[in-house]
Amino acid sequence: MAQSPLSPGQLPVARLAIIAAVVGVAAVAFAYTAGWLSPHRLTPAKLVASLAPPGGPALGHRRNHAKGICFTGTFEANGNGSALSKAKVFVPGHYPVVGRFNLATADPNAADAMVRVRGLGIRIIPPDGQEWRSAMIDAPIFPVSTLQGFYDLQTAAGTKNPEAMKKFIATHPEFLSFVGWAKSAPWTGSYAEERYNSLDSFLFIDGYGAKHPIRWSLLPAAQPVPISPDELAKRGPDFLEQEITQRVAAGPQRWSLVITVANPGDPTADPNKAWPADRRTVEVGTLTVQQIEPERDGPCRDINYDPTVLPAGMATSDDPFPAARSAAYSRSFNSRTAEAKYYPGTETGARQ
Amino acid sequence: MTTIRKRFAVPQRVLHWLMAICILSMLFIGVGMVSTAAPKYLTLVQIHKPLGIAILTLALIRLALRIYYGSPSLPADLPEPMKLAAYLSQVILYALMIGMPLIGWGMLSAASYPVVLFGSVYLPPILPVSASLHTLLWHAHYYLAFAFFALILLHVAAILFHKLIRRDGVFETMAPVLTHDYSE
Numbered sequence: 001m002a003q004s005p006l007s008p009g010q011l012p013v014a015r016l017a018i019i020a021a022v023v024g025v026a027a028v029a030f031a032y033t034a035g036w037l038s039p040h041r042l043t044p045a046k047l048v049a050s051l052a053p054p055g056g057p058a059l060g061h062r063r064n065h066a067k068g069i070c071f072t073g074t075f076e077a078n079g080n081g082s083a084l085s086k087a088k089v090f091v092p093g094h095y096p097v098v099g100r101f102n103l104a105t106a107d108p109n110a111a112d113a114m115v116r117v118r119g120l121g122i123r124i125i126p127p128d129g130q131e132w133r134s135a136m137i138d139a140p141i142f143p144v145s146t147l148q149g150f151y152d153l154q155t156a157a158g159t160k161n162p163e164a165m166k167k168f169i170a171t172h173p174e175f176l177s178f179v180g181w182a183k184s185a186p187w188t189g190s191y192a193e194e195r196y197n198s199l200d201s202f203l204f205i206d207g208y209g210a211k212h213p214i215r216w217s218l219l220p221a222a223q224p225v226p227i228s229p230d231e232l233a234k235r236g237p238d239f240l241e242q243e244i245t246q247r248v249a250a251g252p253q254r255w256s257l258v259i260t261v262a263n264p265g266d267p268t269a270d271p272n273k274a275w276p277a278d279r280r281t282v283e284v285g286t287l288t289v290q291q292i293e294p295e296r297d298g299p300c301r302d303i304n305y306d307p308t309v310l311p312a313g314m315a316t317s318d319d320p321f322p323a324a325r326s327a328a329y330s331r332s333f334n335s336r337t338a339e340a341k342y343y344p345g346t347e348t349g350a351r352q
Numbered sequence: 353m354t355t356i357r358k359r360f361a362v363p364q365r366v367l368h369w370l371m372a373i374c375i376l377s378m379l380f381i382g383v384g385m386v387s388t389a390a391p392k393y394l395t396l397v398q399i400h401k402p403l404g405i406a407i408l409t410l411a412l413i414r415l416a417l418r419i420y421y422g423s424p425s426l427p428a429d430l431p432e433p434m435k436l437a438a439y440l441s442q443v444i445l446y447a448l449m450i451g452m453p454l455i456g457w458g459m460l461s462a463a464s465y466p467v468v469l470f471g472s473v474y475l476p477p478i479l480p481v482s483a484s485l486h487t488l489l490w491h492a493h494y495y496l497a498f499a500f501f502a503l504i505l506l507h508v509a510a511i512l513f514h515k516l517i518r519r520d521g522v523f524e525t526m527a528p529v530l531t532h533d534y535s536e
Binding site: 012015016018019022023026027029030033034035041042043044045047128129130131147302303304306308309312316320322323324326327328331333334337338340 | 379380383384385386387388389390391392393394397463464465466471472474481483484486487490491501505508509512513516517
């Protein structure tokens with residue numbers, strides 16, 4: 001060995017300092033990456049926390065769209081989708097579906113008439129196992145254009161200060177077009193009478209590798225019957241779940257899945273902006289809901305309807321929301337599955 | 353192997369430094385992805401999964417090489433507690449290199465997420481869907497990641513201690529290139 005150990009009396013302060021510096025710099029870099037040094041970073045934790053009511057989240061439940069009911073059924077592809085996407089889910093056939101009707105509220109016990117926005121989560125599993133998950137809502141546009149806007153909306157809505165909402169609208173005027181829908185669009189008395197929209201844009205990739213920016217919607221076969229929120233309130237706080245259970249028991253309910261293809265220059269990155277009504281649409285198949293099951297022991301309960309779970313042939317676009325939703329849904333899923341004891345199943349052994 | 357080695361074999365050294373890059377990247381990607389809701393979240397997640405499987409594969413190869421080649425013995429004058437610490441840290445590092453990807457894979461399986469390596473290449477689930485299993489594995493994955501990083505910092509501090517303070521040739525057993533004042 002060419003080197004010799006330092007003599008015992010020599011205190012290698014400089015060398016120890018080098019070691020401390022190397023370890024210290026690495027630790028600080030790690031802490032920075034973890035966001036511990038950036039209190040203003042919009043983390044999934046902050047996003048999810050902003051959804052919670054003043055008393056804290058409903059433990060064991062989804063942090064948003066907390067009230068819901070499971071369904072099972074099939075998606076029947078007619079083959080038309082293959083012109084836009086090579087995903088196997090568009091090859092003609094029947095594919096099993098596990099879905100969930102829901103209300104956009106953090107309160108699993110909210111009365112139906114108190115919640116303006118309704119949603120539908122869907123998981124389609126074709127034989128090759130390449131799942132397609134989607135979570136849609138009945139509003140035609142998203143309330144805001146940016147993730148920061150969404151966080152600001154939750155924060156403003158959560159404060160008691162009436163000025164906060166005015167200030168929010170002043171900085172996010174796009175919210176008013178959503179308010180316009182919320183105030184004018186008729187309510188219905190059934191999950192089966194709603195149209196559900198992806199809002200976010202995605203890319204479909206066809207067999208030649210060409211990318212098509214698209215959005216999709218589920219159009220109900222059932223005729224919507226307008227009903228006032230007051231009338232809905234009179235029917236009971238859980239009318240929608242009772243109604244869909246009876247309705248599906250009487251006969252399967254259907255929606256057609258329609259893809260809307262963007263023209264060049266359409267606002268693909270902003271789910272607050274609708275595309276012009278004349279855009280090309282392609283009907284690619286039919287969703288049939290065959291059975292309703294309560295969420296507590298139902299097959300949708302432990303599924304995260306993460307909109308970025310996409311088969312080959314589909315991808316996220318320049319719309320920033322699917323990534324944010326994926327991050328936030330994951331956070332919500334990790335929390336609620338760890339809190340299962342607060343929302344126990346009723347069937348013995350149904351849930352571990 | 354009965355011959356006494358002064359350095360790790362070349363394949364062992366190559367794997368060590370390759371895996372050092374992979375594992376450090378992995379830990380930074382992991383801690384970074386769970387703290388962002390920006391579009392890069394998806395990119396980071398898409399790297400995290402195949403990189404984890406790559407680390408698992410490399411770690412298994414490395415374990416086989418370790419069994420085949422063995423390792424250079426530590427300096428005879430190294431105090432016993434330090435020898436024990438060196439031995440234990442290596443055992444724990446191997447356990448984490450192999451365990452963390454398996455825990456992550458199992459966690460995704462228990463949550464009923466598809467495990468996408470890239471494009472159309474999916475891995476099968478290795479555990480049944482279970483909320484309680486997912487919770488256990490998710491907590492393990494999360495806390496062991498910090499333990500893993502702390503252990504790597506300790507590993508770096510220890511090897512620099514060998515290199516700069518003790519100057520006992522332990523660093524050179526795994527050095528990618530030899531410094532001018534050291535020769536076998």
